[in-house]
Amino acid sequence: MKASTYYGTKKVTVNLLIHLFLISIAITCIFPLIWMVASSLKTQETIFSDASLLPRNPHFENYYLAWQEGGFGRYFLNSIFYTVSVVLGIVVVSSLAAYAFSRFRFPGKNLLFVMFMAAMMIPIPGSFVPLYVLLNKLHLRNTSLGYILCMINVGLSTSIFLLKTFFDKMPKELEDAARIDGCSKLGIWWHVALPLAKPVLAVVVVFNALSVWNEYVLALIIFDSKPLMPLQVALMAFQGEFITRYPLLMAGLTITALPIIIVYILMQKYIIKGVTEGAIVG
Amino acid sequence: MWQAGYITLIALTFQNVLAFLLAWACDREIRLKNFYRVIFFLPPVLSEVVVGLVWQWILDGHYGLLNHWLMHLGLANFARNWLSDPSTALTTVAIVHSWKGFGWGFLIFLAGLQTIPRQLYEAARVDGANSWVCFRKITIPLMVPVAILVAILTVLGTMQAFVLIIAMTGGGPAYHTQVPVLRILASMRGSSRFGYACAQGISFGVILMAISFVQYRFSRKARYN
Numbered sequence: 397m398k399a400s401t402y403y404g405t406k407k408v409t410v411n412l413l414i415h416l417f418l419i420s421i422a423i424t425c426i427f428p429l430i431w432m433v434a435s436s437l438k439t440q441e442t443i444f445s446d447a448s449l450l451p452r453n454p455h456f457e458n459y460y461l462a463w464q465e466g467g468f469g470r471y472f473l474n475s476i477f478y479t480v481s482v483v484l485g486i487v488v489v490s491s492l493a494a495y496a497f498s499r500f501r502f503p504g505k506n507l508l509f510v511m512f513m514a515a516m517m518i519p520i521p522g523s524f525v526p527l528y529v530l531l532n533k534l535h536l537r538n539t540s541l542g543y544i545l546c547m548i549n550v551g552l553s554t555s556i557f558l559l560k561t562f563f564d565k566m567p568k569e570l571e572d573a574a575r576i577d578g579c580s581k582l583g584i585w586w587h588v589a590l591p592l593a594k595p596v597l598a599v600v601v602v603f604n605a606l607s608v609w610n611e612y613v614l615a616l617i618i619f620d621s622k623p624l625m626p627l628q629v630a631l632m633a634f635q636g637e638f639i640t641r642y643p644l645l646m647a648g649l650t651i652t653a654l655p656i657i658i659v660y661i662l663m664q665k666y667i668i669k670g671v672t673e674g675a676i677v678g
Numbered sequence: 679m680w681q682a683g684y685i686t687l688i689a690l691t692f693q694n695v696l697a698f699l700l701a702w703a704c705d706r707e708i709r710l711k712n713f714y715r716v717i718f719f720l721p722p723v724l725s726e727v728v729v730g731l732v733w734q735w736i737l738d739g740h741y742g743l744l745n746h747w748l749m750h751l752g753l754a755n756f757a758r759n760w761l762s763d764p765s766t767a768l769t770t771v772a773i774v775h776s777w778k779g780f781g782w783g784f785l786i787f788l789a790g791l792q793t794i795p796r797q798l799y800e801a802a803r804v805d806g807a808n809s810w811v812c813f814r815k816i817t818i819p820l821m822v823p824v825a826i827l828v829a830i831l832t833v834l835g836t837m838q839a840f841v842l843i844i845a846m847t848g849g850g851p852a853y854h855t856q857v858p859v860l861r862i863l864a865s866m867r868g869s870s871r872f873g874y875a876c877a878q879g880i881s882f883g884v885i886l887m888a889i890s891f892v893q894y895r896f897s898r899k900a901r902y903n
Binding site: 428529 | 696699703713716719720721724725726727729731732735736740741743781785834840841844845859862863867876883884886887890
């Protein structure tokens, strides 16, 4: 009896300590974000003296100012436009390519696939200088199209790999049935393969959307003119120009981070699955 | 290069040990497990620009929250210009980098820990092993391949990290947080020496690929043993 209560209290203490440890780390994870939002609700005068987490009179007009004056409204729409078009491009190209790699026989198939996979290995620092020169020659630098094409290319290899692995495991009987019913190859891709691949497509969409939204370096080297910039580059430019306008900067940061946080919370199942599966594949 | 190596070293040790401890703490019948998992992976999904600028504001030398708190706790001598003091800038950047990155390691370690069959632990318990022996003789040996994978990802990710550094210090003070990628960007945009920048980029890329190749061979060896 005595022994069991001893083990009981010991277990409770251990659990308590573990929770304490986990919670303290969790707080450090969330706290900077709360501080960011809190700072965005203060004014230029109070932000340097007021260390409260809940400002007494929150100044929501910072968001209006950042959206209008800081131009974050425009950058926000730019980011949305780039993210949507890049993700759309990646989904169309990578699912077609992955389906072809998985189902068809054509000369040079293995070589092509290896080339796509090798592209995954090349680190970005080794490639962005030639990319810059190439885009210059093609007159695609400082254009939305140039950026979108580059970003589609960045996301392609991993997406093709994920989708091909899925298609390889998918039973062929359904496609055979569709073919007997007179479906064309493209029709099978659209009516059979894509709907079945929905769970993988969700991972592809979420991961690429996050990476485009958060992308910085390519946007930095491609865009010179402000009206074309996505949020990340615009934030850095804003910070460089108005170094002390912290409330507006924090409002801009909140505008940038909020969509990501919302998407993350809604899609966390797919994101966590994607990370763990990606790791096991690697 | 040295700076990138230093950040990588901190990321490899501090960040991954933290990630492993958290994963190990989460790998049991515990309430709020999913909640922790969601929270710990929050920093990695945020962009480096956002993370860098928020931390820069917290660590600001004059008005930053950290110094404010240190003053209030009576530790005013510890308060300093974290990001523009050459003696602390690099370590501060490395710690923020670890803050942003440990969620990856955590998720991968947790996934790895959950593949260890529970029967192994039960069998060891029956044979009279205590928690520490279980941990040392079962958990650690089975986690070696996962740890190597996390190490590869950490090294590759950290050597290429630079957006966070641009957002926090811009490479300063006096190049104390300069990393290879920043140098490449500087030769390209600052002085328009494209050939030189390209050569830097390719040699750096080759170094990275060599590192990952060595680690890959090493991990295959470890797996066979």
